[in-house]
Amino acid sequence: MKKALLVALAGTLVSVGVSAQPPVKTNCDLKRNAQKAECQASKAPAKTKAPTKINLVLETQKQLSRRGYNPGPLDGLMGKKTRQAIMAFQRKHGQPVTxxxxxxxxxQLESVHK
Known part of the structure; x- marks a missing residue:
């Protein structure tokens, strides 16, 4: 009797979508959780004032552009034109060319007037 009752209950649980195993997370679930964490992190107060790498490149691109150098698109990505503009600035101002x-x-860019 108990076995028949358990089988009947198991069949009922399966038919209404309840399973003993936790649901498998899909890519959409994982992305949603990552976006939620990103959103919460952006609301949290900054722990440090050091710029992130993309912000550092973007700010460098902006400063180079303001001073007449062509770093390419102001997108925060280190590309060929950004590298060339940095090297031109470094050469002109007697800095090691990296x-x-x-x-x-x-x-240095911020301290140099246009």
Missing amino acids: GKASEKLLQ
């Missing part, structure tokens, strides 16, 4: 964005370079 072609890399850095906080030091950004400070």
Whole structure:
């Protein structure tokens, strides 16, 4: 009797969509959770004032553009034109030519008048 009752209950649970195993997370669920975490993180107060790498590149691109250099699109991505513009600035101002964005370079760009 107990076995028949358990089988009947199991059949009922399956038929209404209840299962003993947790639901499998889909890519949509994972993306939704990541977006929610990103949203919550953006509302949290900043722990540090150090710019992120993309912001560092973007700010460097803006400063280069304001000073007459062509870093390409102001998109925060380190591309060929951004690297060339950094190297041109570094050469003109007697800096070691690395072609890399850095906080030091950004400070130098901000201290140089157009």
